[in-house]
Amino acid sequence: MSPPRPWEAIDFKLQPAQYMQAVLQSAITDNDPIQWQLGKHPVNGWVHAPWMAQDRDPFNGLTFERQSLKFELHPNQTQGHTNYAVGIYNAIAARAFAKMWADPADPSTVDFAMEPGAVAVKLLFSTAPDAEVPYLKGSISVDVCDDHVQRKARLAQVDIAVRDTDANSLTGWLFGTFIYSSDTATTFSWSDVHPFTLQWGNDKDVWPTGLHIPPDAFPATAAALPALSESWYDPFYRDRLWAWRVSKGVTPWTGLFGRSNGPIDNPVSSCLSCHNTAADFGHGSDELPFTRPAPAWVAEVLAGTAPRPELKSYFETRGADVPILQGTLALDYSLQAMKGILNFRAWAKCRGDNVQGDIAPYTGPKPKDLVAGSQECERFLQASGDVFADTLAPPPDDNSVMSSEAPPGDLMDDLVFGGRDTQLPMDQRSARE
Numbered sequence: 001m002s003p004p005r006p007w008e009a010i011d012f013k014l015q016p017a018q019y020m021q022a023v024l025q026s027a028i029t030d031n032d033p034i035q036w037q038l039g040k041h042p043v044n045g046w047v048h049a050p051w052m053a054q055d056r057d058p059f060n061g062l063t064f065e066r067q068s069l070k071f072e073l074h075p076n077q078t079q080g081h082t083n084y085a086v087g088i089y090n091a092i093a094a095r096a097f098a099k100m101w102a103d104p105a106d107p108s109t110v111d112f113a114m115e116p117g118a119v120a121v122k123l124l125f126s127t128a129p130d131a132e133v134p135y136l137k138g139s140i141s142v143d144v145c146d147d148h149v150q151r152k153a154r155l156a157q158v159d160i161a162v163r164d165t166d167a168n169s170l171t172g173w174l175f176g177t178f179i180y181s182s183d184t185a186t187t188f189s190w191s192d193v194h195p196f197t198l199q200w201g202n203d204k205d206v207w208p209t210g211l212h213i214p215p216d217a218f219p220a221t222a223a224a225l226p227a228l229s230e231s232w233y234d235p236f237y238r239d240r241l242w243a244w245r246v247s248k249g250v251t252p253w254t255g256l257f258g259r260s261n262g263p264i265d266n267p268v269s270s271c272l273s274c275h276n277t278a279a280d281f282g283h284g285s286d287e288l289p290f291t292r293p294a295p296a297w298v299a300e301v302l303a304g305t306a307p308r309p310e311l312k313s314y315f316e317t318r319g320a321d322v323p324i325l326q327g328t329l330a331l332d333y334s335l336q337a338m339k340g341i342l343n344f345r346a347w348a349k350c351r352g353d354n355v356q357g358d359i360a361p362y363t364g365p366k367p368k369d370l371v372a373g374s375q376e377c378e379r380f381l382q383a384s385g386d387v388f389a390d391t392l393a394p395p396p397d398d399n400s401v402m403s404s405e406a407p408p409g410d411l412m413d414d415l416v417f418g419g420r421d422t423q424l425p426m427d428q429r430s431a432r433e
């Protein structure tokens with residue numbers, strides 16, 4: 001039976017914050033009681049994406065995220081801080097993974113698609129201390145292995161992605177982010193996690209020609225940017241961050257020219273544009289065969305030049321089944337699906353196993369291929385840990401859980417964590433309850 005999807009009764013353009021809250025609430029209702037320890041409680045239907053072991057931190061399986069540069073989070077920041085995250089999928093989304101990995105030794109990426117109602121939620125944790133980012137007070141913390149040192153990272157941002165037929169005229173997806181903000185809390189409360197932005201399109205034709213922003217002299221308010229019609233921001237949190245960043249000469253928008261993105265994200269990008277690059281390129285390497293927008297491309301636009309075609313292409317509106325590079329297979333906005341497939345293909349390659357699944361017929365320039373026996377491969381296999389033991393595919397105890405009928409639950413967790421401790425110790429939780 002499908003879980004209830006109360007957000008579908010809410011018009012996301014008219015009530016974006018309420019829509020976002022309803023989506024997040026579904027994840028909280030299911031995962032708060034089990035302290036988000038999916039590996040220990042696989043029955044609620046939420047899963048981790050498989051084959052991401054080598055991208056995860058060894059303590060709790062968090063992925064390494066973009067660093068928050070000095071002043072991006074707050075004017076008191078004296079240095080950059082690392083971020084870590086964990087993304088999970090609901091039972092509807094899990095069905096797409098179950099289909100992809102029905103044969104764990106021969107993944108199928110043709111027609112990878114999530115059904116309406118699919119939701120992904122990603123918790124992002126920052127290592128920034130109170131003295132530098134005061135509004136993280138009281139947030140949940142998790143232990144991370146940060147540059148070989150054990151540190152606490154606190155929940156700073158929560159991302160959601162929702163497959164909703166009401167968004168079909170553009171991409172079929174809504175991406176949104178919440179930020180944690182409290183200057184006084186001593187214990188964590190979800191009421192301090194505030195809707196920040198929601199995006200249903202890239203506003204592909206909106207380019208601020210004529211802004212002519214000289215270096216480090218950004219407009220005082222977001223009103224200087226052209227209006228966008230395919231995303232929403234909470235004005236209070238956007239304007240606060242904008243003023244802080246401008247006071248320090250840091251790019252004030254979180255997504256390119258005001259498109260949706262979180263404070264932790266790369267300001268030359270946006271949620272949908274980055275996620276739309278999710279594809280199976282059919283090669284075994286952890287490098288991608290295309291370039292993400294470079295700050296220099298944006299500087300050109302700010303200086304008055306028309307955006308170059310690569311930049312426009314990155315912010316194009318593409319359906320979920322249209323890949324960024326012709327001849328590759330789109331993976332429906334799921335970058336965890338993309339990482340998993342890249343890792344699988346790299347693993348097969350490094351082991352000298354010629355198991356490539358549905359190799360995408362991509363014939364364009366490819367990045368450096370991995371060569372079995374090379375140092376790169378040795379490092380890769382070592383980083384892969386238990387998941388990549390001697391046999392080609394870790395044989396599941398019960399193959400039936402990998403059918404497209406049932407969410408793959410515990411098997412997914414086994415594939416992801418390979419027997420590692422999957423605890424996510426949210427150590428302030430007990431104080432709160």
Ligand code: HEC
Binds near residue numbers: 063065086
């Ligand atoms: C520059 C690229 C980039 C941008 C911008 C970006 N993401 Fe992601 N996101 C990733 C990558 C890579 C992953 C997969 C690895 C991981 O989970 O950390 C990911 C994972 C996720 C996941 C887990 C499910 C999935 O699709 O893999 C969610 C949900 C998510 N992002 C939401 C968002 C939202 C919401 C925004 C905007 C506020 C956003 N992302 C902006 C790169 C990006």
